[in-house]
Amino acid sequence: MMKFVCAESEEQLLRVRELFTEYAASLDFYLCFQDFEKELAELPGEYAPPYGCIILATDGAEAVGCVALRKIAYDTCEMKRLYVRPEFRTKGIGRNLVAAIIEEARKRGYTYMRLETLPSMGEAIALYRSLGFSEVEPYRCNPLKGAMFMELTL
Template identity: 45%
Template sequence: MRAFHIRPARDTQDMASARRLFRDYQGYLNVDLCFQGFETELNTLPGDYAPPVGELLLAWETEDRGEGLFLAGGVAVRPLYQKAATEPVLVPGACEMKRLYVYPQYHGQGIGGRLAHQIIACARQLGYQRMVLDTLERLDEAVALYQRFGFQECAPYYDNPIPGVIYMELDLTAV
């Protein structure tokens, strides 16, 4: 029997695991994320995902006997910034869910839902009132998951050159 637990990423090993997960996520998407400053993000983890303004959660599998610890997935939240003339400007009360990814061998076990639930709870605890995200329309399961949590399509909140992007938002003040 497999058991999973989710915990915040805090130490150097966790950041190395998150870095590997995010690279694997990019490979899974098969898109170039350089327009998002992806390499800088990886090299400066936890960056904007660090408390008290963000969070980075990792899901781990443990075996029955308590032996071994295997990375199953992860997700992050950070403050939302909008592009301005000279530098990005913080959007008060708004955050962005980033990098929700579960390795394919763990699909269908509810890990994505647990990660989404916990990162939404973290965002509320951090005092955010609105959460946004972007995903690809071809990721049917991800879109359905976000809709189950109450996310709705919204206007683009940044320029994303990848075809088939869907922008979504969630009112974190709604019960």
């Protein structure tokens, strides 16, 4: 049975670390410009409550996906690290993860949720648009060509 929980225990954070590592390996670029190694080492780091959250999706005992939330301004949060293991895709898990992290953002009192993505992530972009995200001007420097920035009013 599929479950979505805020990852807080050491065991849950170990599973998140594994998923984050798989996510990074699936990309055709390295996340060094985001200080990814430090992020992994310090989990939950800036995703820690009360301002952040990491949602872990499990199917029975298996970790299948995750998404994270962090504060970037007093009324604005950022969604990061949406990832679903390939064998579990096309089952609505990504949509459920995003819906869960949006709900967590609302509970924390944020007004806006932002994210950054790339044109090559077409399925993710379609998902974000279907949930009400729209493109906005860059809110940070991203060295990757074509980086897209999106925002949702919560």
